Amino acid sequence: MKTADLLHQAFGSARGAFLLTGIDGTALYANTALERRTGFTVGEIIGKAPGKLWGGTMPRDFYARFWTAIQVKREPFVATVTNVRKDKVRYQELLAVAPITSEEGVEYFIALSVGHIEDEEERERFQREFREVFSPQARFSEEDRLRFVLRSLGSGQAVPASGTRPLKEIFQEALVAPFQERFRARKEDRLLILAAQTDPQQFQALYDKYRQTIFLYFVRHIEGSTDVAEDLTQDTFYRALRYLGSFRLTNASYGTYLLRVAHNVLVNYFRKKQFLALIEDVAEDEAVETDISSGDALWRSPKLLETEQKILSMKYQEGFSVQEIAATLNKSENAVKLQLSRARKKLRAVLGA
Template sequence: MAIFSPGWHGVPGPSIRKHTDISRRFSRSSDRGSSERPSRTRGFVTDRPLFSCPNCPWYDGGMNTNIKETLDQLPGGLLITDLDSRVLYASAALERRTGFEVAEIVGKKPGELWGGHMRKQFYATLWHTIGDECQPFVGEVANTRKNGAKHDEHIYILPIRDGGGITRYFAEVHPELTSRESELSFAHEFLGRTKGQSQDAQFFDWLFTRLARRENGESRSLPALGTDTHIDPANFLYQSLILPTEQLYARRRDDAVLIARAKEDPEQFSALYKKYAPSLREYFLKRLSGERVLAEDLLQETFLRAFRYLPTFRSANASYYTYLLRVAHSVLVNQFRKERYETVALTGNEEEIVAEEGRVWPDLETLLLNLSPLEREIMLMKYRDGLKVRAIATEVGKSENAVKLILSRTRKKLRVRS
């Protein structure tokens, strides 16, 4: 099985062996020069501009928030980790590749999800190349998808340096490749573009364009950063990809802290109540025609249930608010059953799910049983819980455009089945 070293020029190099994804903690022995390579990169920002090219199509004054949204729509995937191999950013293509949702991937190590199956000497070679030598790494790995299916695939890893040449992150590139020939071709191209080369605007232009290319030759047209654009590579990726991801999952991280405190000290549960009671109170008032007394009773029942099950609560891929909404919906349904209501009325005005002849679909939740878990969750958050698209995108870890597309496709699917 041919595995390539950074200096490979047509003959398999002996220094790189079969390996797995970044899944082992980076060793910090004294001979690694740990004083020059910080272990934590969160919040890293240099005093240099992200890049200075006002005429570039992606330039928006320094943040370039369009880049993350664009990458999420590409067939190729990109994964960025810190020096401890913990994922800081993952593009949407990683979901198709691994079966794990982006929200499940961020904050974890690949070895905790799909990697970690190889021998120790493979990891040693991997880390020696990207850590000690600061060189790109190409090889074939054995991984496991979320459904348990095992598969081999090629990965392409490179250190991401700051303006001073210090490694801050590791990037793992996953272009859409389906043949051995295309894998060999990209390996040549990747090593040629990354070994000893500066990570400038032209490099990222090439990388993003390559991720946009499909195996059949089709390619998404992307705007260029500009050939004379100055880029601090690490800061560029932090501002355009890592920081937006941190902001997206900030509430989930904050909730994890509050939940941990409440499990240790039940009185700390009041912090979760203060944080989410106003939103849940509004949730009940909208569905009870403003009956404040009943809404308050159901609000208390919701938090009572949540408190009762707090010791066994395990956070998944959403914030605690999503969990509370599910509890609130259950409480509301039980109340309507007591009053002999058959269903919970949908809200959403012009965005109500309406069949083409204008009638509201009956028994929505029965229809939703035929959808995928993600489609069902998004539809319920939108039409049952009344969440805005932006809030849904935050909860499921997708872009707003991706959520809108899923809603549109799912509505069409339900129209056919109704």
């Protein structure tokens, strides 16, 4: 897996909330912890300023000091703030913000919310270290800063080496670019879906776009059976078209939705396959039972273990129930059922020989 993908996973799975914004404060990346913290989905956060969603409740002079520190002085800013969740519930949190700079000036701002750090001494140490690591006079490497951020966020994943690459490039490749592509695809899908909802003939564009993805999904799960994979692919798109009128696009692309539909189609396929196999097993078992109970001595076959012969004899010659066999042999009913099943399979092999 590429370094950018590993970093994307590391930020996405972190316990602490993380936000990356442009120099105008517009959100470019948000992790799932921020969703949980604020109640706003990533789709609602991207492209908007935090102050218009969960922030904006602090006094005016607070924001003056805030912007002077991170934008003019290019210094980190740490403070306890009061925010408002989407459900209107107010909460306080320790917020740490720092500019990500290059020779051209400020490129991004990062914001960390470390509500998962409950110990007061640890919180104080975090504040002190955050100011030190992102101080304009600091001599920390970009890789050290990256490791500090992920460690502070409580990310359990190992941080891949980034060498001397500047944080600007790392964040652009690992966080900003994937989100831009994700939301570009979502915007494109929205237009295609609206067109198809108006004219079902336009669904062909969605089919052409995602058909190969869904087909390969089935091929991977059905051991290369392309005929079955093709049938299940058609079934997936038939279901998607059937419910297109009530479909509502969420944060994911339409391809993600189709994969969920494909998964359900695959589960139903395997359930049906297992059910048919069970019917065949029952039919074969009944045939074996008929041969045994009609007086055939197949149950004395040398291919059977002595215990299997005894259980078959008790069941079919002496008329014991499974419960009675279990009590007599001091076994559990499940153990008796399992041994009966194994013995019948061996006898099926004898009958088929």
